[in-house]
Amino acid sequence: MGCAYHVKDMHLVRLTYPGKISKEELYKIVQPAELKVVKEFRVGKPLIDDGWRNMLILGDNLPVLKALLQDDRIRGKVRLIYIDPPFGTGSIYRGKRHISASSEDEIAYQDMSLSPEYLEFLRRRLIFLYNLLAEDGSIYVHMDVDAIHYVKVLMDEIFGIENFANDIARVKCNPKNFERRAYGNIRDSILFYAKNYGKNVWNEPREPYTEEEIERLFPKVDKDGRRYTTVPLHAPGETKNGPTGQSWRGIKPPPGRHWRYPPEVLDELDRRGLIEWSSTGNPRLKIYADEYVKRGKRIQDVWLNYKDPVYPEYPTEKNLEMVMKIVEVSSNVGDIVLDAFCGSGTLAVAAEKLGRKWICIDISPLAIEIGLKRILELKTYRPFVLVNATGRELPERLRKFLEGI
Numbered sequence: 001m002g003c004a005y006h007v008k009d010m011h012l013v014r015l016t017y018p019g020k021i022s023k024e025e026l027y028k029i030v031q032p033a034e035l036k037v038v039k040e041f042r043v044g045k046p047l048i049d050d051g052w053r054n055m056l057i058l059g060d061n062l063p064v065l066k067a068l069l070q071d072d073r074i075r076g077k078v079r080l081i082y083i084d085p086p087f088g089t090g091s092i093y094r095g096k097r098h099i100s101a102s103s104e105d106e107i108a109y110q111d112m113s114l115s116p117e118y119l120e121f122l123r124r125r126l127i128f129l130y131n132l133l134a135e136d137g138s139i140y141v142h143m144d145v146d147a148i149h150y151v152k153v154l155m156d157e158i159f160g161i162e163n164f165a166n167d168i169a170r171v172k173c174n175p176k177n178f179e180r181r182a183y184g185n186i187r188d189s190i191l192f193y194a195k196n197y198g199k200n201v202w203n204e205p206r207e208p209y210t211e212e213e214i215e216r217l218f219p220k221v222d223k224d225g226r227r228y229t230t231v232p233l234h235a236p237g238e239t240k241n242g243p244t245g246q247s248w249r250g251i252k253p254p255p256g257r258h259w260r261y262p263p264e265v266l267d268e269l270d271r272r273g274l275i276e277w278s279s280t281g282n283p284r285l286k287i288y289a290d291e292y293v294k295r296g297k298r299i300q301d302v303w304l305n306y307k308d309p310v311y312p313e314y315p316t317e318k319n320l321e322m323v324m325k326i327v328e329v330s331s332n333v334g335d336i337v338l339d340a341f342c343g344s345g346t347l348a349v350a351a352e353k354l355g356r357k358w359i360c361i362d363i364s365p366l367a368i369e370i371g372l373k374r375i376l377e378l379k380t381y382r383p384f385v386l387v388n389a390t391g392r393e394l395p396e397r398l399r400k401f402l403e404g405i
């Protein structure tokens, strides 16, 4: 990971709280859920049917994950996990729209308070998720700022601090003007870990530069009207014996630095007009905007453009484009992606749009109903099954909804 070179003995750091059980005990006490297929959904016949069915699962994810761990097609084969668990806010989320929900609206789900119970609730699920993940898989855990620091320590325990890739700061909403003696909170966090950092599937994400960025980064214009900037031709680090440490055109690299290229390459760059000489005879390399920006810019760990929908179908529904970006970057077409707290099924929708296999789990019948609607509303989707893992009859409202489809 990014910081492995400056951590030491961090595996000795542990979060301590009452009720924390060992992994062995966890495996012993959790019984796998029975995964009962209620209904299969499909649009026509799949071109190639390998028997795989995407799964929308109603039930508590802990016994469901235990059941999935017993399936050879799934254990160690999940390429990407995105979870957006309850944040430990203690809130009750109702109806479709949290913002305008009234106390009459049906409860979508009730969050736990931030507490040892909450942390243990999450930790147990993270342990199972770790074992479901493929060796080149990744996990993204969406959290708010109150819980994130505790969860980071838990993630380090389970996944290893050396596999920590990013803590992405995501701007979630517009600025708030509530009166409080603190700054407005407009961001949450997404912790990104690889199962084995460096081996993780990584489809380099790039985004286009804006006009304003191009003008700022490439302030100069040449005689042909092309925008460019210049950068030093030397880089940090001394080369004692090699050619990049020697004089070029009678100029030595400044102390503690070396030429970026050997003399013959510098000559060639100059011949092609790619070196700009200052009035004092200082050479700098020209970088042209039209060539440089072609690849787009690397995405950084502050995400400004993925605010959540203002009128969501489901309370706490996440930005679909953001989830699609995560799926695109950290999995390939045909891979299995999983969300164990799927709410309105944003990951399933993203996976469908991007040709990934998916498994989505939620304990709330309302979440499953809304998730089901969102998938069915897609013009086309691969065959999937609705699974009842509650060990009970389906709730009446969901049964009626299914009858009406």
Ligand SMILES: C[S@@+](CC[C@H](N)C(=O)[O-])C[C@H]1O[C@@H](n2cnc3c(N)ncnc32)[C@H](O)[C@@H]1O
Binding pocket: 059, 060, 061, 062, 084, 085, 086, 087, 108, 109, 314, 315, 316, 317, 318, 319, 340, 341, 342, 343, 344, 345, 346, 347, 361, 362, 363, 364, 367
């Ligand atoms: C923050 S919401 C997820 C929203 C989702 N990302 C979306 O875009 O709609 C958290 C979800 O976790 C679900 N949940 C809470 N405890 C659960 C459990 N033990 N098993 C499965 N789902 C659970 C809740 O019902 C809720 O839908």
